[in-house]
Amino acid sequence: MKFLVCISLVPDTTTKISFVDNDTKFNNDKVQWILNPYDEWYALVRALELKEANGGTVTVVNVGPAANDQVIRKALAIGADDAIRIDGSDDLDSYGIAANIAAVAKEGAYDLVLLGKETISYNGSNIGGMVAEILGQPFISYATSLDLNGNTAKISREIEGGKEIVEANAPFVLSAAKGMAEQRIPNMKGIMQAKTKPLKVVPATATPTLTSTVKYELPPAKAAVKLISPDNVEELVTLLHNEAKVI
Amino acid sequence: MSNTTEFKNLLRGGEFLIKESNFQDLFTPADLDEEQQMILQSTNDFLDNEIMPKRDRIEVQEEGVTTTLLEQAGELGLLGLAVPEEFGGMGKDFNTNSIVVEAMARARSFTLSWGAHVGIGSLPIVYFGNQQQKEKYLPKLASGELKAAYCLTEPGSGSDALGAKTRADLSEDGKHYVLNGQKMWITNSGFADIFIVFAKIDGEKFTGFIVEKTMPGLSLGAEEKKMGIKGSSTRLVFLENVKVPVENLLGEAGKGHLIAFNILNIGRYKLAIGSLGAAKDALRQAAVYANERQQFKTPIAKFGAIQYKLAEMAIQIYALESACYRASDKIDNFEKKLLSEGKDFSSAILGAADEYAIECAFLKVHGSEVLDYCVDEAVQVHGGMGFSEETQIAGAYRDARINRIFEGTNEINRLLTVDQLLKRAMAGKLDIMSAAMGVQKELMAIPSFGAGEDEGVLTNELNAVRNTKKAILLVAGAAAQKLMTKLKHEQEILMNIADMIIDLYAMESTVLRVQKKIANEGEEAAALEIAIAKTFVSDAIERVGVNGKHALQSFAEGDELRMMLMGLKRYTKLDPFNTKNARRAVAAKISEDQAYSF
Numbered sequence: 102m103k104f105l106v107c108i109s110l111v112p113d114t115t116t117k118i119s120f121v122d123n124d125t126k127f128n129n130d131k132v133q134w135i136l137n138p139y140d141e142w143y144a145l146v147r148a149l150e151l152k153e154a155n156g157g158t159v160t161v162v163n164v165g166p167a168a169n170d171q172v173i174r175k176a177l178a179i180g181a182d183d184a185i186r187i188d189g190s191d192d193l194d195s196y197g198i199a200a201n202i203a204a205v206a207k208e209g210a211y212d213l214v215l216l217g218k219e220t221i222s223y224n225g226s227n228i229g230g231m232v233a234e235i236l237g238q239p240f241i242s243y244a245t246s247l248d249l250n251g252n253t254a255k256i257s258r259e260i261e262g263g264k265e266i267v268e269a270n271a272p273f274v275l276s277a278a279k280g281m282a283e284q285r286i287p288n289m290k291g292i293m294q295a296k297t298k299p300l301k302v303v304p305a306t307a308t309p310t311l312t313s314t315v316k317y318e319l320p321p322a323k324a325a326v327k328l329i330s331p332d333n334v335e336e337l338v339t340l341l342h343n344e345a346k347v348i
Numbered sequence: 349m350s351n352t353t354e355f356k357n358l359l360r361g362g363e364f365l366i367k368e369s370n371f372q373d374l375f376t377p378a379d380l381d382e383e384q385q386m387i388l389q390s391t392n393d394f395l396d397n398e399i400m401p402k403r404d405r406i407e408v409q410e411e412g413v414t415t416t417l418l419e420q421a422g423e424l425g426l427l428g429l430a431v432p433e434e435f436g437g438m439g440k441d442f443n444t445n446s447i448v449v450e451a452m453a454r455a456r457s458f459t460l461s462w463g464a465h466v467g468i469g470s471l472p473i474v475y476f477g478n479q480q481q482k483e484k485y486l487p488k489l490a491s492g493e494l495k496a497a498y499c500l501t502e503p504g505s506g507s508d509a510l511g512a513k514t515r516a517d518l519s520e521d522g523k524h525y526v527l528n529g530q531k532m533w534i535t536n537s538g539f540a541d542i543f544i545v546f547a548k549i550d551g552e553k554f555t556g557f558i559v560e561k562t563m564p565g566l567s568l569g570a571e572e573k574k575m576g577i578k579g580s581s582t583r584l585v586f587l588e589n590v591k592v593p594v595e596n597l598l599g600e601a602g603k604g605h606l607i608a609f610n611i612l613n614i615g616r617y618k619l620a621i622g623s624l625g626a627a628k629d630a631l632r633q634a635a636v637y638a639n640e641r642q643q644f645k646t647p648i649a650k651f652g653a654i655q656y657k658l659a660e661m662a663i664q665i666y667a668l669e670s671a672c673y674r675a676s677d678k679i680d681n682f683e684k685k686l687l688s689e690g691k692d693f694s695s696a697i698l699g700a701a702d703e704y705a706i707e708c709a710f711l712k713v714h715g716s717e718v719l720d721y722c723v724d725e726a727v728q729v730h731g732g733m734g735f736s737e738e739t740q741i742a743g744a745y746r747d748a749r750i751n752r753i754f755e756g757t758n759e760i761n762r763l764l765t766v767d768q769l770l771k772r773a774m775a776g777k778l779d780i781m782s783a784a785m786g787v788q789k790e791l792m793a794i795p796s797f798g799a800g801e802d803e804g805v806l807t808n809e810l811n812a813v814r815n816t817k818k819a820i821l822l823v824a825g826a827a828a829q830k831l832m833t834k835l836k837h838e839q840e841i842l843m844n845i846a847d848m849i850i851d852l853y854a855m856e857s858t859v860l861r862v863q864k865k866i867a868n869e870g871e872e873a874a875a876l877e878i879a880i881a882k883t884f885v886s887d888a889i890e891r892v893g894v895n896g897k898h899a900l901q902s903f904a905e906g907d908e909l910r911m912m913l914m915g916l917k918r919y920t921k922l923d924p925f926n927t928k929n930a931r932r933a934v935a936a937k938i939s940e941d942q943a944y945s946f
Contacts, residue, residue, distance in 0.1 A: 289438045
């Protein structure tokens, strides 16, 4: 089975977030980029597990500039066989990214396209559905487990208050949530091999821009916390009533 | 390595004392390649995901926790970095090993279990084992299937390692050596499968042996109750008529000292860079706490007294880091040079470590003392909480103390530093004497009061480094001339000289590193580093002056003493610099990042 795993780069979780160009652009300066954990820990690792059990190949695809190569090679160190970078700019909107990934997926005739349920940067959850639509394939989102029996997949999905088991035949697109697999730390052999694995760069195709960011805003700073002695319930009630105005 | 230019300007061991270095040749943490960065990332992930959550269980030596983690480290390849690929390892270069040792250092007791296994436990076989021994043991040591311990110290022989009493006698059939004796303070002994044991054949020939746990007659004492690193296993190892097959003799009979001392050179370097990693973690904890803890409605990180501490820790760490990476790269390059000349893997690394034995010895002292300074001040920043075992810093404080003791006490390593410098001078490898004569001549001449060459923002500091070399040559040269062979009995003077050398190497490494940063990124981007360099040099040159004075007063008198003291004063003069403001700027950065972030 041929797996294609979409990997996105996101700022390290300790990054101090700021914006430029009148708050219309994320400030990339000095940002440490990491693989989106949902793509890496769940989608990629599950694809590798299935490949190890049943055979096949795992290709990772990223849309972005050449500076992304170092982080892409981490996916190769974890165990992906090869990588494709679609040489696109940071300015592509979700549709642009999805259309380019779909083109690569179509050309490579992959059986399964996997990605994380969202990126931890924009939390858009947009790409999977769009890629599936463009490919004309089913889209199964928020999957917490994926098992294969030949061409048929059995999938658990997170749903409100419980879980749903679905069955689907490849090819399809799936977005992975927590529970699908566990993080793998690249071992030294993998890191050494990553240097020699293929990382193909293909040009991005121009796409119409369907969405653009008008403005970013940081959440308001947290207000100071007031501590009230447990004996002083009256003061608590007064404060909740007069200051917080919640009772 | 066919590129010969790569090895140019490679200062030999100890040559920093008499020659200038160029900042372009300096290796710094900013120079890690992509693979090294990925290895560092994996190491940190392993620490954060697997080791740190189990710290409390490691600390009480819960059965199986450390050994399982060692096996996991083996799966990741973290046990085989220095083992050649043909024996199941990664065969990584010295710099890559240095980076991993620094990263692992924050795992406290586990650091020691890991370090003893990959270092003194495995390296004797990597470097001195024959083909058969390597094939038999190394793949399993690299995977973690076998765990190793190193048995050198005995109740009666510590610093005097060759005074060991453990004996090895050849059996009548010539098939075994029969070992008898006891070994003390043996790290990993509680769970080790392999013991590298030093014993004297016929009570005379000091020799290394590979002893397996299953060999009858080997038994263990109870776990030692230690001040720190409580989670690491430390026991007595008893050898009672242990029959060790002759094929387990390591290296050559009577040449055990080569194994013991060569492994120690590398061990000392690793201790230095490990201390660096632990010191950074102490600073991180202090910075986090200082910003969280409020007194007088103010985070204590806002107070100058605390800012001084955060900054001074960072400055000392920066200097140590610069020195450690510089030395690592020298060893790395020398190893590659020897390989390019056709030396085999073991001879190349051992040759390189021997070449820089002086640097290994004094960096061990420097690293362990910076670490002790940092854990002490980090406890102080924590106030009462720092005295509680609820915080990690209390344990880190206890753990740090052993570093000034093992791998040769700091006193022994100070003596070794000067001893080896003088030996090199005697052997004609290091021309200290002409350099010292040059300094004496300069002292007799009229001093030049004109401004020297303008070398930019660090002109004063570069001159201070040059002058410190002269100050050392003045003191050491006069001491050697005056006391001759008696010098070795004047340990106080040797301590003074060693301390001056430590300060010199740290100053020079720091200034070179900042010069490199200025050249690459400009003065503005390097503003804090410039503040660090200026502050460190300003303090270090004072210490050089004090140590020099103590030494000179110990052996000279009258006019001669006065003349030398004047010379020393000239060489340790530096324009005043506002270190308070510089430290405040550094502290602000540490508080902002809540970690060491240079």
